[in-house]
Amino acid sequence: MKSVNDKQISALEKCLQMGQLSEVREFIRQTKPAEISRKYSAKIANLARRIGEPSFAIQLLHPYVRPKFAQPLKATDEEVAEYAIALSHVGAINEAYQLLDGVNEKKFVHVSLYKAFALFHRWDYQAAIPHLTEYISNPKISEYQACVAKVNLAAGYSNLLRDKEALELIKEVSALVSRQGYILLLSNILEISIELCIRSHDLKKAEINIEKSLKLLGNSHVRYVLYAKKWKAILKLLGTKKKKDFAEIEEVKADANQKHFWEVARECDFYKALIKKDKELFNFVFFGSPYWPYRKKINTLY
Numbered sequence: 112m113k114s115v116n117d118k119q120i121s122a123l124e125k126c127l128q129m130g131q132l133s134e135v136r137e138f139i140r141q142t143k144p145a146e147i148s149r150k151y152s153a154k155i156a157n158l159a160r161r162i163g164e165p166s167f168a169i170q171l172l173h174p175y176v177r178p179k180f181a182q183p184l185k186a187t188d189e190e191v192a193e194y195a196i197a198l199s200h201v202g203a204i205n206e207a208y209q210l211l212d213g214v215n216e217k218k219f220v221h222v223s224l225y226k227a228f229a230l231f232h233r234w235d236y237q238a239a240i241p242h243l244t245e246y247i248s249n250p251k252i253s254e255y256q257a258c259v260a261k262v263n264l265a266a267g268y269s270n271l272l273r274d275k276e277a278l279e280l281i282k283e284v285s286a287l288v289s290r291q292g293y294i295l296l297l298s299n300i301l302e303i304s305i306e307l308c309i310r311s312h313d314l315k316k317a318e319i320n321i322e323k324s325l326k327l328l329g330n331s332h333v334r335y336v337l338y339a340k341k342w343k344a345i346l347k348l349l350g351t352k353k354k355k356d357f358a359e360i361e362e363v364k365a366d367a368n369q370k371h372f373w374e375v376a377r378e379c380d381f382y383k384a385l386i387k388k389d390k391e392l393f394n395f396v397f398f399g400s401p402y403w404p405y406r407k408k409i410n411t412l413y
Contacts (some may be wrong), residue, residue: 130294165200188219234402236267
């Protein structure tokens with residue numbers, strides 16, 4: 112078994128919160144699931160999922176949640192919840208939600224947050240919001256977890272085009288996130304702010320936030336860097352009155368497809384359709400999504 116202790120887990124959690132993802136990623140890459148003792152499996156699965164390694168989390172917890180043979184110890188609520196949320200990241204959203212429904216909130220306080228995350232994966236932000244507000248009001252959660260929920264609630268409002276509520280919540284939480292150095296959350300806030308700025312036609316502020324976002328994490332988190340590059344390409348198209356050059360957004364889309372970030376690729380196509388007024392491409396994006404809330408959003412924006 113790999114030697115892991117509470118102090119090391121706490122240090123890795125701190126690294127993740129502060130945006131030092133390379134250290135967490137290196138730990139995960141040097142670790143085989145079979146080397147981790149069960150005591151720390153759920154905690155390490157949590158870290159792996161949050162740095163974009165949900166498959167590692169699933170592999171780590173599968174023997175406890177879905178054992179081949181009867182086990183003397185049933186899976187804990189924490190193990191089931193971490194397994195479920197990792198499943199949602201690889202597309203098994205219905206199974207994830209069913210598992211989360213069976214988790215005892217008194218034994219695992221974060222289940223409401225995880226249900227919201229699972230609903231986010233199928234664009235059901237309307238259904239996710241009550242779970243987030245319930246979680247935020249829970250006195251047992253930490254300051255950091257409350258910030259996580261508030262940032263995600265702002266993202267939910269933004270995706271429902273409730274921009275005023277999203278902006279108010281961002282203003283409320285930004286100062287605390289910045290003061291505490293929660294770099295990953297700050298990157299999330301900037302990403303939400305960029306979209307809000309673009310929708311309000313404040314392209315200058317959007318550009319400033321894009322540069323802040325790219326500078327903040329460098330190349331330490333592929334997904335967030337790709338988000339920023341996507342908005343940079345979109346902003347370039349929106350900001351020029353000259354002949355539009357779609358080469359940059361095509362590069363972002365190709366990169367997203369290569370890295371299997373399908374939603375980023377889809378957003379590239381949507382904004383191309385919006386800017387070019389290309390109804391055929393819009394229909395391709397619209398009917399290509401299985402999620403009605405996403406269809407409703409882009410239909411409103413088009």
